[in-house]
Amino acid sequence: MATMVDVARRAGVSIATVSHVLNDTRPVLPRTRQAVLDAIDELGYTPNTLARSLVTSRTRSIGLAVSAISNPYFTEILQGVEARALEGGYTLLIADPHDNPEHERKIVQLLHERRVDGMIIAPSATPEALLRYLGQHAVPTVFLDRTVRTPAGSGFRHDQVGTENTAPMTTLVSHLAGRGHRHIGLVAGLPGLSTTAERVTGYRLGLAHAGLPYDERLVAHGESRTDTAERATHRLLSLTARPTALVTANNAMTIGALRALRERGLSVPKDLALCCFDDFSWADLFSPGLTAIAQPSKEIGARAVELLLERLAEPARESRTVRLPATFVHRTSCGCPDNSTHPARHEAPRKGTTS
Numbered sequence: 001m002a003t004m005v006d007v008a009r010r011a012g013v014s015i016a017t018v019s020h021v022l023n024d025t026r027p028v029l030p031r032t033r034q035a036v037l038d039a040i041d042e043l044g045y046t047p048n049t050l051a052r053s054l055v056t057s058r059t060r061s062i063g064l065a066v067s068a069i070s071n072p073y074f075t076e077i078l079q080g081v082e083a084r085a086l087e088g089g090y091t092l093l094i095a096d097p098h099d100n101p102e103h104e105r106k107i108v109q110l111l112h113e114r115r116v117d118g119m120i121i122a123p124s125a126t127p128e129a130l131l132r133y134l135g136q137h138a139v140p141t142v143f144l145d146r147t148v149r150t151p152a153g154s155g156f157r158h159d160q161v162g163t164e165n166t167a168p169m170t171t172l173v174s175h176l177a178g179r180g181h182r183h184i185g186l187v188a189g190l191p192g193l194s195t196t197a198e199r200v201t202g203y204r205l206g207l208a209h210a211g212l213p214y215d216e217r218l219v220a221h222g223e224s225r226t227d228t229a230e231r232a233t234h235r236l237l238s239l240t241a242r243p244t245a246l247v248t249a250n251n252a253m254t255i256g257a258l259r260a261l262r263e264r265g266l267s268v269p270k271d272l273a274l275c276c277f278d279d280f281s282w283a284d285l286f287s288p289g290l291t292a293i294a295q296p297s298k299e300i301g302a303r304a305v306e307l308l309l310e311r312l313a314e315p316a317r318e319s320r321t322v323r324l325p326a327t328f329v330h331r332t333s334c335g336c337p338d339n340s341t342h343p344a345r346h347e348a349p350r351k352g353t354t355s
Helices: 004-012 016-023 032-044 050-057 073-086 101-113 128-136 166-179 194-211 227-239 251-263 299-312
Strands: 059-065 089-093 117-123 141-145 159-163 184-188 219-221 243-246 273-277 291-294 321-324 328-329 345-346
Touching: 004 032, 016 117, 016 299, 032 273, 032 345, 050 117, 050 128, 059 073, 059 101, 073 273, 073 299, 089 101, 101 117, 101 128, 117 291, 117 299, 141 299, 159 243, 166 194, 166 291, 166 328, 184 227, 184 251, 194 219, 219 227, 219 321, 227 251, 243 251, 251 273
Parallel strands: 059 089, 059 117, 117 141, 141 159, 159 321, 184 219, 184 243, 243 273, 273 291
Antiparallel strands: 291 328, 328 345
């Protein structure tokens, strides 16, 4: 098996130079760097990752804590995280907190004890214990999808990335109101999440723009889960003045709403129009196709890794929040005629992208 000594001899450089090339610990002339890389390829040299971590105090690993098992939306985000991490030479340690604050705190500690260089986390609705731990240990962190506010004076600097939520939800509600609907229901997400609050705000703004009153009876919390959303939809459909149109606030809840509609023998859009936040790969296979807000899931995951690598390179820089634009995908579940074999897509309105 080839060693660093062999690589140094083949490249005609010192062992220290080979180490600098492998660990990026000091600038190396381009021709010298290339000679080392060529020697590595020719000899089939494989660096000792454990030994390198002892030298650099880095393990080139990232801890990822997202509820990917219980929430299919995070599956595509995970793909974006993994692809960008591998591109940067990092491996992932993945854990699912199941949106449980106590479990979330435990798995983040376990990831930290495994000496990951930093963490990417989709925080729960009550992340106070998580924030205390991350702040006490100064863990480089990026919050994914859901934003959080850290306590004033904590000194904990972190970054955040997610989608625009308010304006796209306003777009869905305004579209349904433009179709003549006056009773528009909302199956909202888990209370306490920033995404839930922002989408409820967008729902209310959409009603206001259409001159429609807000009726709290038309809002039911599906808690971002399929089974709970199914029950929430049944509650909305049991109202005396039941909604004629429905908006679901994530893809898992869309499935729950569709199940409830099927159980009641209701047809979309004949009996009730439906729009959803979160497009997903099989949304166009439904009949009718689902009108939806599509989030740039893989891009969100990739951007989270980029923010974390930037934080690792510059720990003291100011915190950043990045918002990526969502896309309105126009199909026929909203009651519009099918004028094309391809769905119309356009970027939903947004206010800003970075702060």
